Amino acid sequence: MLQSELFTKTLRTAPKDEQSVNAQLLIRAGYIHKQMAGAYAYLPLGLKVIEKIKNIVREEMNAIGGQELLMTSLQRKELWERTDRWDDKKVDIWFKSQLKNGNEVGLAWSHEEPITEMMTAYINSYRDLPVYIYQFQTKLRNELRAKSGILRGREFLMKDLYSYSISKEAHEEFYNKAIQAYHKVFERTGLGDSTFLTFASGGAFTQFSHEFQTLSETGEDVIYLHRGKKLAINKEVLTDEVMAQLGVKRSELEEVKGSEVGNIFSFGSTKSEQLGLYFKDESGAQRPVILGSYGIGISRLLGVIVEKFHDEKGIIWPRAVSPFDVHLINIAENTAQADKLYKALQLSGISVLYDQRDVSVGVKLTDSDLLGIPKRALVSDKTLKEDSVELKSRNESKTKLIAIKDMMANARSHLQ
Amino acid sequence: MLQSELFTKTLRTAPKDEQSVNAQLLIRAGYIHKQMAGAYAYLPLGLKVIEKIKNIVREEMNAIGGQELLMTSLQRKELWERTDRWDDKKVDIWFKSQLKNGNEVGLAWSHEEPITEMMTAYINSYRDLPVYIYQFQTKLRNELRAKSGILRGREFLMKDLYSYSISKEAHEEFYNKAIQAYHKVFERTGLGDSTFLTFASGGAFTQFSHEFQTLSETGEDVIYLHRGKKLAINKEVLTDEVMAQLGVKRSELEEVKGSEVGNIFSFGSTKSEQLGLYFKDESGAQRPVILGSYGIGISRLLGVIVEKFHDEKGIIWPRAVSPFDVHLINIAENTAQADKLYKALQLSGISVLYDQRDVSVGVKLTDSDLLGIPKRALVSDKTLKEDSVELKSRNESKTKLIAIKDMMANARSHLQ
Numbered sequence: 001m002l003q004s005e006l007f008t009k010t011l012r013t014a015p016k017d018e019q020s021v022n023a024q025l026l027i028r029a030g031y032i033h034k035q036m037a038g039a040y041a042y043l044p045l046g047l048k049v050i051e052k053i054k055n056i057v058r059e060e061m062n063a064i065g066g067q068e069l070l071m072t073s074l075q076r077k078e079l080w081e082r083t084d085r086w087d088d089k090k091v092d093i094w095f096k097s098q099l100k101n102g103n104e105v106g107l108a109w110s111h112e113e114p115i116t117e118m119m120t121a122y123i124n125s126y127r128d129l130p131v132y133i134y135q136f137q138t139k140l141r142n143e144l145r146a147k148s149g150i151l152r153g154r155e156f157l158m159k160d161l162y163s164y165s166i167s168k169e170a171h172e173e174f175y176n177k178a179i180q181a182y183h184k185v186f187e188r189t190g191l192g193d194s195t196f197l198t199f200a201s202g203g204a205f206t207q208f209s210h211e212f213q214t215l216s217e218t219g220e221d222v223i224y225l226h227r228g229k230k231l232a233i234n235k236e237v238l239t240d241e242v243m244a245q246l247g248v249k250r251s252e253l254e255e256v257k258g259s260e261v262g263n264i265f266s267f268g269s270t271k272s273e274q275l276g277l278y279f280k281d282e283s284g285a286q287r288p289v290i291l292g293s294y295g296i297g298i299s300r301l302l303g304v305i306v307e308k309f310h311d312e313k314g315i316i317w318p319r320a321v322s323p324f325d326v327h328l329i330n331i332a333e334n335t336a337q338a339d340k341l342y343k344a345l346q347l348s349g350i351s352v353l354y355d356q357r358d359v360s361v362g363v364k365l366t367d368s369d370l371l372g373i374p375k376r377a378l379v380s381d382k383t384l385k386e387d388s389v390e391l392k393s394r395n396e397s398k399t400k401l402i403a404i405k406d407m408m409a410n411a412r413s414h415l416q
Numbered sequence: 417m418l419q420s421e422l423f424t425k426t427l428r429t430a431p432k433d434e435q436s437v438n439a440q441l442l443i444r445a446g447y448i449h450k451q452m453a454g455a456y457a458y459l460p461l462g463l464k465v466i467e468k469i470k471n472i473v474r475e476e477m478n479a480i481g482g483q484e485l486l487m488t489s490l491q492r493k494e495l496w497e498r499t500d501r502w503d504d505k506k507v508d509i510w511f512k513s514q515l516k517n518g519n520e521v522g523l524a525w526s527h528e529e530p531i532t533e534m535m536t537a538y539i540n541s542y543r544d545l546p547v548y549i550y551q552f553q554t555k556l557r558n559e560l561r562a563k564s565g566i567l568r569g570r571e572f573l574m575k576d577l578y579s580y581s582i583s584k585e586a587h588e589e590f591y592n593k594a595i596q597a598y599h600k601v602f603e604r605t606g607l608g609d610s611t612f613l614t615f616a617s618g619g620a621f622t623q624f625s626h627e628f629q630t631l632s633e634t635g636e637d638v639i640y641l642h643r644g645k646k647l648a649i650n651k652e653v654l655t656d657e658v659m660a661q662l663g664v665k666r667s668e669l670e671e672v673k674g675s676e677v678g679n680i681f682s683f684g685s686t687k688s689e690q691l692g693l694y695f696k697d698e699s700g701a702q703r704p705v706i707l708g709s710y711g712i713g714i715s716r717l718l719g720v721i722v723e724k725f726h727d728e729k730g731i732i733w734p735r736a737v738s739p740f741d742v743h744l745i746n747i748a749e750n751t752a753q754a755d756k757l758y759k760a761l762q763l764s765g766i767s768v769l770y771d772q773r774d775v776s777v778g779v780k781l782t783d784s785d786l787l788g789i790p791k792r793a794l795v796s797d798k799t800l801k802e803d804s805v806e807l808k809s810r811n812e813s814k815t816k817l818i819a820i821k822d823m824m825a826n827a828r829s830h831l832q
Contacts, residue, residue, distance in 0.1 A: 007483060007538050007547040033534050036521070039488040041534065044549075047486050067423060070463050072455040073489070073554060074571050097511040097523065099570075100560045105452070107513065107523065118449050118457065122423050131423040133460075138489060138554070144516045154515075155490050 001324075003355040003367075006030070008043050010367045021218065022303035023149025025315050029370045031323075038146025038154030045371070046302070048323035050157065053298055054136055056188045056320065057159050060181045064174070066134045066161055071115055073138065075106040079113040083274045093141040107140045112267065112293055115162050117275045123289060125280045126166055130174065134161035136298060148220065150303040151259060161294040166279070168268075171290040175264065178294050182212055182262050189301060190318025194308065195261060198223050199246065200234040205268025208237065213258030214304050221260055224253040232258070259304045260297075267291040315372030316394045324353040326415055327373040331361045331380045337404060338379040341389060344408040350415065369394070375415050377407070417740075419771040419783075422446070424459050426783045437634065438719035439565025441731050445786045447739075454562025454570030461787070462718070464739035466573065469714055470552055472604045472736065473575050476597045480590070482550045482577055487531055489554065491522040495529040499690045509557040523556045528683070528709055531578055533691045539705060541696050542582055546590065550577035552714060564636065566719040567675060577710040582695070584684075587706040591680065594710050598628055598678050605717060606734025610724065611677060614639050615662065616650040621684025624653065629674030630720050637676055640669040648674070675720045676713075683707040731788030732810045740769040742831055743789040747777045747796045753820060754795040757805060760824040766831065785810070791831050793823070 008030030015034060018024055023040070026032045031046035042050055058068065080086035086106070088094060095107040108114075115133065123131060139158050146154050161178070165171035179197060186195040191214050198211040213223050213232055223232040226248045233242060233253070243250060269288035272278065278286045302321075309316040317323070326345065330338035335356055342354045353373060355364050368376055378390040378399075388401040391414060407414055424446030431450060434440050439456070442448045447462035458466055474484065496502035502522070504510055511523040524530075531549065539545060555574050562570050577594070581587035595613060602611040607630050614627040629639050629648055639648040642664045649658060649669070659666060685704035688694065694702045718737075725732045733739070742761065746754035751772055758770045769789060771780050784792055794806040794815075804817040807830060823830055 005481075005483075007535075007544070007549065009538055033537065035488045035530060035534075036490060036492050039490045041488055041530075042486040044483045044485050047484055050486075065421075067421075067460045068463055069460050070458040070466075072451045072457055072571050074452060074455045074556065076452050095513040095521075095523075097513045097558075100558055105511075107511075114451060114457075118451075119423075121449065122425055128423070133423065140490065142513075142516055155488050 001353060003353055004357050006044065008045065010370050018149065020147070020149030020151065020303075021310065022151060022306040025306055025310055025370070026150070026302075029315060029372070032150065036154075038143060038152070040150055040153065040155075040299075045323045049302055049317070049321050050298060052321045052323075053189060053301055054159070057136075057185055057296055057298065060185050060188075061132075061134050061159070061161055064132065064177050064181045065130075066132045068135060069133055070135050071108070071111050071118075071137060073108045073140070075108055075114055077104045077106060079117050079275065080106060083113055083271060085113070093143060095140045095142045108137065109139055109141045111135070111137065111160055112162065112271060112291070113275065116271050116277055116291060119164060119289070120275070120277050123164060123277060123279055126282055129164060129166040129279060129289065130170060131164040132161060132174065134159060134294075148218070148303075150299050151218075151307075152220070153299065156300065157298040159296045159298055163292040163294070164277075165290040165292070166281075168290060171266065171292055175266065175292055178264055178292075179210065182264070182294075182296070185296065186212060186214070186261065188320050190305060190309065190320065191261065191301075196223075196225060196230060196232040196258075198232040198234055198258070199237055199242065200263070201236050202266065203268070204270060206266040209263060209265040211260050212262035214261050214308065215256055216259045216304060216307050217257060218307050219257035219259040221258045223256060223258045225256050226252055227254070228252070232256075259300070259307070261301050261304055262294075262296045264294045265292065267293065310372070313366070314370035317372045317374055319374050322372070322374050324351045324373050326350060326375045326377055327353050327355065327368050327371065328377045329355045329364050329368060329379070331364060331378065332384050333381055334384075337384055337387075341377070341379065341404055341408065345411055348408075348411045350411050379404075417769060419769055420773050422460065424461065426786050434565065436563070436565030436567065436719075436723075437726065438567060438722040441722055441726055441786070442566070442719075445731060445788070448566065452570075454559060454568070456566055456569065456571075456715075461739045465718055465733070465737050466714060468737045468739075469605060469717055470575070473552075473601055473712055473714065476601050476604075477548075477550050477575070477577055480548065480593045480597045481546075482548045484551060485549055486551050487524070487527050487534075487553060489524045489556070491524055491530055493520050493522060495533050495691065496522060499529055499687060501529070509559060511556045511558045524553065525555055525557045527551070527553065527576055528578070528687060528707070529691065532687050532693055532707060535580060535705070536691070536693050539580060539693060539695055542698055545580060545582040545695060545705065546586060547580040548577060548590065550575060550710075564634070564719075566715050567634075567723075568636070569715065572716065573714040575712045575714055579708040579710070580693075581706040581708070582697075584706060587682065587708055591682065591708055594680055594708075595626065598680070598710075598712070601712065602628060602630070602677065604736050606721060606725065606736065607677065607717075612639075612641060612646060612648040612674075614648040614650055614674070614676075615653055615658065616679075617652050618682065619684070620686060622682040625679060625681040627676050628678035630677050630724065631672055632675045632720060632723050633673060634723050635673035635675040637674045639672060639674045641672050642668055643670070644668070648672075675716070675723070677717050677720055678710075678712045680710045681708065683709065726788070727811075729782070730786035733788045733790055735790050738788070738790050740767045740789050742766060742791045742793055743769050743771065743784050743787065744793045745771045745780050745784060745795070747780060747794065748800050749797055750800075753800055753803075757793070757795065757820055757824065761827055764824075764827045766827055795820075 014024035032040040195214045198213045225232045272288040392399045430440035448456040614629045641648045688704040808815045
């Protein structure tokens, strides 16, 4: 698209009350806009990145048999009372409101209860199992203090998947598949090398739950990392027993900071029993369904990516989640060659942000670094003397002259 | 996809408390699930239809220069106080909640206020105009009685576009473009012939606002239709003066029932003045921006389509919004030919729901009629004797035998 058509503008400075790097850069570059503490609107560029992340997650969830649906934000008090999670003393991040008749309703901070209760309409027999369902949903959590930009919001976007399995064994098999799918998601979004499966405390049903922690200096969690085994242990379960069980020694572990980008959890049969989700097994006996839940914070992932991939000039998007493949900038007197290249690249199926604005070279280059598109193609009077375009990666300083004809013919390989 | 993989099941009867045809059929067929009065989850099939509708709307909004973004559900009280729309006596459908510090927050029932206030960060000069932005957002409205299924929910999905224009003339030009874009949306979703531009009461700024009303026996509104001129007048503005102005006579108008599927409205400069959205014109003078708002109820559209297109057996989807292009059903002893056809159709880029379940022929055909996919391809021992498949349109009773080879080679034309 033409950069002149974007209604957003880059800002030289971030709002004073915004201390996190992720929100500062995303606001300055025009990806998000703060509505109130902990609640951010996604502007056109930000929504593009969000949709790219969602599509990666969607593909990996579909690949393990997930079916996408969309639950409601309004939730019935009665369901959460059955599992003893309505009381503000038990769950302290509820937003609640009232219907006209005075009945209280909850605003979704999670969906295990309504989704599990809903499944009583569809799961009756062992033949109906397994079921894997997921959604991308806005969650509302009434945090005492919303900080860390989009890493911990009062309103945020989450992918939550729920597995309904016939037995503990079947559950574990899927649980391990989900771990692999999560690794693929983080690999594809550029966080593969820095994201580690982390053992955290489980519940009544299993010894551990699992988190996916991305190493980050601004991370909120302290974890103990074993680089050789590519696993980490959350502080809360760092005991001699656990270390022995995982075959690691304390001396091999590094204390590092992490941002939690995903978590998976076994509920066993507890919630199914509380909410009445039973199935008839092959012998005709009634048994509770085994439930697992699998979250990825979509907007948090966006924030973590920015925390990991930026420099003093701005954002540096991993290719797979960049809002555009290439940032084409014309600073030549005559725009004809850049215009032609813009059209040719689009015809090759490459997404281009084209800066043909009537502003200074300095503004264009500064904006480009702030926006963070991984490849920059610059057309200037100097490059045109050689019928060329200057290609530069956002994370490298070296540039490369490429003949415009060659760029048009082999755009994909040049933009790798 | 394989029908056996769908976790949803068709139901012979709808919930007793559900009186509307749209919700009855959508629930029975497994498209939606009721969470509470006025709040429905979209199950995998329902979400597919919703996404198809959204994509049609998205294409038409992009075609008139719209840029997609996503606002938040949490809203600041202070913004709505400035326009005098916070008080429950002024706006009686608010859901409100409280932050931990006791401050009230609103849950979005509309977005004019926050989106207009946000634009003060991006619009300062005539050079920044016009701006057309839109979103698909969940709206929450605290209706006293939620009825009519998904036609009037407490939680529903809406497309809302906002236009920011430099002058009344520029505003009107876009307003008319939006009318044409809306006609295209309703045309493409199958409602073109039965949806009419309807003159309704305006506000301080303009004499009229405009609704798009789809003729429907279950519609909530009474409108006066002039078939020849393809326009309608809402009861509230049916005066001699208005009829004279529109060049119609009372005797030419039919009193009919309609469901409002879209509306467009001019706010003039009122909200911009209340919220401080001004721009510098070419002479350097400060002027308020002219605002228009343009809504389409996405989930309501889904409901209206079902109200319009169904028979006693179930839903009959218009092709463009059907969850699948074709419903392939095998009732032959040997599934090999149907399996082969399933794969071939998918390779041709056709979306297929394939019923190879081990259930009776009667159940398969009844389910198929209920689900409402516009084309049904039936493979039976009888059709296989002629190496054929039986093709039937959901809205016709006649069937047609087509050689399986021909179907594979020319699927697209056969499924027109």
